[in-house]
Amino acid sequence: MTSPRSDRPTPPSGGAPGGAPGQPQYADRAYRSMAGMIGGAGLVVVACWLGADTIANGKGHAPWLAIAGLLLALPVIVALTLRPAVFANSDRIRVRNPFRTITVPWSGVDAVRSSYSTELLAGGKKYQLWAIPVSLRARKRAAKQTARAKAAGDDAFTPGSGRRPTTVGRNLRPVPGADPTVRAWSDQALSELRELAERHEAPAGTEASDAPVVRWCWEVLAPAAAGAIVLIVLLSIG
Numbered sequence: 001m002t003s004p005r006s007d008r009p010t011p012p013s014g015g016a017p018g019g020a021p022g023q024p025q026y027a028d029r030a031y032r033s034m035a036g037m038i039g040g041a042g043l044v045v046v047a048c049w050l051g052a053d054t055i056a057n058g059k060g061h062a063p064w065l066a067i068a069g070l071l072l073a074l075p076v077i078v079a080l081t082l083r084p085a086v087f088a089n090s091d092r093i094r095v096r097n098p099f100r101t102i103t104v105p106w107s108g109v110d111a112v113r114s115s116y117s118t119e120l121l122a123g124g125k126k127y128q129l130w131a132i133p134v135s136l137r138a139r140k141r142a143a144k145q146t147a148r149a150k151a152a153g154d155d156a157f158t159p160g161s162g163r164r165p166t167t168v169g170r171n172l173r174p175v176p177g178a179d180p181t182v183r184a185w186s187d188q189a190l191s192e193l194r195e196l197a198e199r200h201e202a203p204a205g206t207e208a209s210d211a212p213v214v215r216w217c218w219e220v221l222a223p224a225a226a227g228a229i230v231l232i233v234l235l236s237i238g
Contacts, residue, residue: 028087028088028089028094029087029088029089029192030085030086030087031085031086031087031088031131031132031189032084032085032086032131033084033131033132033133036080036081036082036084036131036133037081037082039081040077040078040080040081040082041081041082043077043081044074044077044078044082047070047073047074047077048070048074050066051066051067051069051070054066055067061234061238064230064234065231065234065235067230068227068230068231068234069227069231070227071223071224071226071227071230072223072224072227072228072231073227074223075220075221075223075224075227076220076224078220079098079099079217079220079224080098083096083097083098083217083220084096084097084098084130084131085131086129086131086132086189086193088192088193088196090106090196090199090200091105091106091200092104092105092106093106093109093120093193093196093197095120095127095129095131096131097127097128097129097130097131098130098217098220099216099217099220099221100214100215100216100217101214101215101217102120102122102127102212102213102214103212103213103215104120104122104123104210104212104213105210106196106197106199106200107200107210108122108123108210108211108212109121109122109197110122110123110124111197112190112193112194112197113190114132114134114187114190115134116134117129117133117134118132118133118134118189118190122211122212123211123212125212127212132189132190
């Protein structure tokens with residue numbers, strides 16, 4: 001699932017950098033895996049509960065082992081479950097993966113594709129989109145719903161067809177020419193990203209010189225490495 005998106009124009013004094021003067025600026029579209037966020041929050045709660053119990057009631061080296069274990073486990077859990085996200089606006093796409101962040105202007109994006117995973121191709125390299133996992137089960141479910149609707153003679157806007165109509169903003173009016181096919185969330189998210197990439201691609205005959213900017217997430221890597229070192233030292237001294 002995707003997190004709530006805000007497409008409302010920002011005040012004229014603000015706006016996203018790089019936007020054309022006089023044009024409305026929009027907040028980033030944000031894509032996150034709701035299942036990953038829920039699972040990550042649950043793991044954080046369990047890890048904190050077990051660690052706190054060991055610190056309070058443990059004997060010998062147990063409290064120190066618990067502290068080192070939490071210092072290692074919590075950053076990794078947050079990185080793998082709560083951190084991944086994809087942000088996109090009219091200027092660029094920003095991919096926040098567990099241990100690094102990749103920022104690419106649309107003119108530097110070669111392709112956005114999905115097969116068994118979602119991928120961003122830019123600057124001759126391939127980057128995984130952790131926040132948009134591909135679910136073959138969801139694809140099969142969407143295909144069955146589409147086939148069932150077609151067999152019943154339903155379209156996307158027939159009452160009782162069991163599908164949400166394509167909407168414009170908050171109006172429930174159909175979009176002329178909209179594709180009524182039911183798609184999995186990951187495929188819908190990739191479709192929106194491809195549309196943004198095609199809309200803001202570099203003009204034909206020009207070379208896109210906007211290389212991806214990659215930043216490692218040291219706020220996750222540093223405490224995890226410290227916790228691993230302390231844990232190894234404590235285990236080695238018995």
